[in-house]
Amino acid sequence: MLLFKSLNCSSSLLQSPVLSSRLFPSVVVRTPRTLSVRRIRTNRSISMASTDDSRLKRIASSIRVIPDFPKPEGVMFQDITTLLLDPQAFKDTIDLFVERYKGKGITVVAGIEARGFIFGPPIALAIGAKFVPMRKPKKLPGEVISEEYSLEYGTDKIEIHVDAVQPGDRALVIDDLVATGGTLSAAIRLLERVGAEVVESACVIELPELKEVRLGYRSEDVQSLVLVDVTPLSLGIETKGDVLTVLIPRNTPIPIKKEGIFTTCSDFQSTIPIRVYEGERARSEDNNLLGQFTLDGILLAPQGVPKINVCFNIDADGILNVTAEDTSTGEKRHMTLMNVDRLTNKEIERMMEEAERFKAEDEEHRKKVRARNKLESFAYALKNAVEERKVVKSMPHVYRESINCAVKLVIEWLKHKELLSEHVYERKLEELRNECLPHVAKMYQEYYVDLDDEDDVSARLDLLRIGYFNGKPKTEGDEYEMTD
Numbered sequence: 001m002l003l004f005k006s007l008n009c010s011s012s013l014l015q016s017p018v019l020s021s022r023l024f025p026s027v028v029v030r031t032p033r034t035l036s037v038r039r040i041r042t043n044r045s046i047s048m049a050s051t052d053d054s055r056l057k058r059i060a061s062s063i064r065v066i067p068d069f070p071k072p073e074g075v076m077f078q079d080i081t082t083l084l085l086d087p088q089a090f091k092d093t094i095d096l097f098v099e100r101y102k103g104k105g106i107t108v109v110a111g112i113e114a115r116g117f118i119f120g121p122p123i124a125l126a127i128g129a130k131f132v133p134m135r136k137p138k139k140l141p142g143e144v145i146s147e148e149y150s151l152e153y154g155t156d157k158i159e160i161h162v163d164a165v166q167p168g169d170r171a172l173v174i175d176d177l178v179a180t181g182g183t184l185s186a187a188i189r190l191l192e193r194v195g196a197e198v199v200e201s202a203c204v205i206e207l208p209e210l211k212e213v214r215l216g217y218r219s220e221d222v223q224s225l226v227l228v229d230v231t232p233l234s235l236g237i238e239t240k241g242d243v244l245t246v247l248i249p250r251n252t253p254i255p256i257k258k259e260g261i262f263t264t265c266s267d268f269q270s271t272i273p274i275r276v277y278e279g280e281r282a283r284s285e286d287n288n289l290l291g292q293f294t295l296d297g298i299l300l301a302p303q304g305v306p307k308i309n310v311c312f313n314i315d316a317d318g319i320l321n322v323t324a325e326d327t328s329t330g331e332k333r334h335m336t337l338m339n340v341d342r343l344t345n346k347e348i349e350r351m352m353e354e355a356e357r358f359k360a361e362d363e364e365h366r367k368k369v370r371a372r373n374k375l376e377s378f379a380y381a382l383k384n385a386v387e388e389r390k391v392v393k394s395m396p397h398v399y400r401e402s403i404n405c406a407v408k409l410v411i412e413w414l415k416h417k418e419l420l421s422e423h424v425y426e427r428k429l430e431e432l433r434n435e436c437l438p439h440v441a442k443m444y445q446e447y448y449v450d451l452d453d454e455d456d457v458s459a460r461l462d463l464l465r466i467g468y469f470n471g472k473p474k475t476e477g478d479e480y481e482m483t484d
């Protein structure tokens with residue numbers, strides 16, 4: 001069994017159940033899903049600017065993406081404040097909408113709080129329509145009606161003054177972005193309740209993958225300037241404990257390049273299979289296998305020492321390139337996953353629905369694997385540390401022997417156990433720490449001066465892994481993998 005652990009990824013160890021004897025120096029695999037670039041809309045309407053309009057390119061490139069905002073749940077926030085910093089891009093945005101809506105008999109431009117208030121008023125002025133703000137609760141002073149809705153990252157409510165729109169008004173809804181469409185649907189419902197005819201909705205940005213779950217109106221009735229394609233499912237590799245370690249989370253705008261450093265999980269392991277999956281489940285087998293290849297020629301070294309850089313690169317055409325490289329030997333393999341045979345929306349929805357249904361069970365599995373890996377990492381780091389040349393010289397035999405003994409017992413214990421509960425591993429880790437750390441501390445104190453030597457990196461690394469950083473023990477709950 002080949003085991004791998006991640007050094008600077010969020011989760012830790014990688015495992016492949018089968019040692020493949022075949023090598024794939026360069027493999028082309030067909031993948032079932034498209035992933036493409038932040039691209040300029042191919043316009044569905046007759047009057048929207050043509051796709052090669054340089055104004056659209058300027059607008060698209062002026063939008064900034066901030067990961068994990070407003071919540072740390074994988075939302076890739078499309079920030080239009082950078083567009084506003086570029087007066088030309090801002091003007092182009094307004095002009096493009098005005099060109100489309102001028103002379104269309106629009107009498108009301110309704111802007112959605114807050115960012116619809118930035119784009120709506122200049123459009124309203126230019127096309128000679130009134131501007132009506134649709135606001136979050138408790139902001140409008142007059143008589144209001146309201147609609148609740150869900151959006152990409154939560155729930156909310158918007159309101160409109162009942163006397164702002166009259167029956168027969170022809171309305172255009174303006175916002176900066178449509179993601180799930182929850183907000184836009186609520187705005188349309190409000191306008192219809194006060195008797196307006198909603199002619200169209202217009203947004204600067206559209207997240208098409210999210211828009212597919214939109215309800216309540218026809219997606220053809222929404223115009224947007226910039227389409228941001230995102231990864232419909234998370235992408236990652238199988239890691240120890242059959243866990244999917246995600247390198248690119250779902251909903252990440254592309255193109256995108258992400259790297260993670262992994263390592264071996266057994267001593268003198270020379271090959272590592274890289275199995276690439278998409279999906280949201282904890283166990284790799286519950287996700288969709290996109291392809292696999294084997295990296296061989298890995299530095300023959302104790303477990304945890306080799307550093308394997310795994311890089312996922314999705315280009316503008318949605319082609320995913322996966323590269324694995326041993327940073328010591330320079331040995332490298334790659335695989336290209338082509339953008340054909342897409343998963344259907346139904347299949348993606350089914351995978352999302354399953355991820356939701358098994359959320360608790362998956363989290364439980366992740367916790368167990370994380371705890372097990374943490375214990376194993378710690379045990380191997382101790383083992384490597386006491387085998388270090390300088391340590392052998394400086395540490396009294398009796399201390400090394402007692403550490404060795406304790407470590408061996410734990411490694412043996414781990415070999416023969418099914419996955420146990422998180423607490424069992426935590427307890428075992430605590431016991432091992434209590435048993436070994438006093439010796440390690442002694443070794444560290446007597447030995448630390450030498451570690452200022454630049455060339456003594458490996459000893460330093462081992463000390464870092466076993467729980468010491470700049471002379472201080474790591475705090476409880478820290479991972480024992482290196483972050484570099």
Ligand SMILES: O=P(O)(O)OC[C@H]1O[C@H](OP(=O)(O)OP(=O)(O)O)[C@H](O)[C@@H]1O
Nearest residue numbers: 113114115151152178179180181182183
């Ligand atoms: O398509 P949806 O999933 O409904 O999301 C789109 C909405 O989310 C954002 O507003 P937000 O609720 O963040 O309001 P804010 O501008 O007041 O912060 C954005 O400006 C849209 O109004």
Ligand SMILES: Nc1ncnc2[nH]cnc12
Nearest residue numbers: 075076077078152177179
């Ligand atoms: N990803 C996103 N970026 C900016 N605004 C949003 N509103 C909903 N999803 C959003």
